[in-house]
Amino acid sequence: MNMEKMKIIITVNDRQHTLFVSPDRTLLEILREELNLIGTKKGCDDSNCGVCTVLMDGMAVKSCTILIPQANGHSITTIEGLERENSLHPLQQSFIDYFAVQCGFCTPAMILTAKAILDENPNASEEDIREGLHGNICRCTGYKKIVEAIEAVRDGEYKESCGGV
């Protein structure tokens, strides 16, 4: 039996979308399959690994375990929404400069989680950053470079070149 489709209005990266989709699909599926925003990755698909992290109303959430009706009326930020007109987002640039990227699969989610951490607490300590990243798994870097990249942005190293967080 085909389920009745539901009208969903979501704002993704400042652009409003009106969609008619089946309510049993996840936010992750809609982002990747309907809106072609494939920067958000699908990993374990049961909210353990964290690679599907996006920001919903500024808060980091795992999009693989959110049904699309739960996101109805909310504002979503994905990795595609961070780049500025003339530069990358400071976290994107620092992840490159600090070698915080190896295979890159966890990176979009790491950067969005990092943004959520710094948005909430611009003076986050190393411990705060590591605690905040607890839901994001990276199997390449050992986290040291990732934490350093976030600390560099926290310390204002990219303010001039890329602007604020």
Added chain:
Amino acid sequence: MRFEKYFEPTTVEDCCQILKEHGSDAKILAGGTDIVPRLKNKSWNPIAIIGIGKIPHIDDIVVSKEGLELGAGAQLRKISMDKSLEKDYKVIMEAAGHVSSMQIRNIATIGGNACNASPSADAIQGLMVMDATAVIASSQGTREVPIEDFFTGPGKNVLNEGEILLRFKVPAPKPGTGAVYKKFAIRGDTDISIVGVACRLTLQEDGTIEEARISLAAVAPKPIRVMAAEKALVDKKLTAELIEEIGEIAADICTPISDQRGTAEYRKEMIRVWTRHALKEAKERANAS
């Protein structure tokens, strides 16, 4: 296909009506962090899903002179960061803050943690020692159940078909109260607890214990209170010997299983250790209150 119908009631009455019509074929969706993986792996196959996010006041956190009213749909992170809870309900903030990662706490709810009824549930441990009452609604009206009677077994709770958990009521603590939740897990909060111990002590001015609560996580088929230990604490002062004795009672009473996180023997030993830590810290907080 994971389910056939999706409902989003905007009143408790409508929600109860839908629950009544669909009986055991319906499941409630709050944060979704427990139910969505189960829908995906088909361990649950409900026909109808009822999203409760649009029910007014379902996520309210209200502190008054009488106590705290905690909406079932309140997100764990909202609870763990709500400054109005800091003074009297720190243990509830703390327990909610020990569940999994930031991303999960941003969306998972206190009511979901209770209804999921995992023996290792962290968030409800604060409610266990603060004498919370669950307010449950159905099309017949509402009823109240003390939190320690809410759980009936692993994954099982007292909710009957057609009922929904609306909120928790927590009475305001007396002066001289200190409470703490200690979670023991290898990989921090993201990990499932090996054991957890919540403790509340209410002290008289001379330090005599007037009231005590001890609750354990992950060492029985459901979250359990250690009444024998609570009784043994009342009208006494918390000495090193008494702390030792209470640790023994808690370890004796719990009935853990062996699994990949620890053996039953190890868990019993850890209950002894963490009960001692929890008692000491609850006393420190009571003294500081």
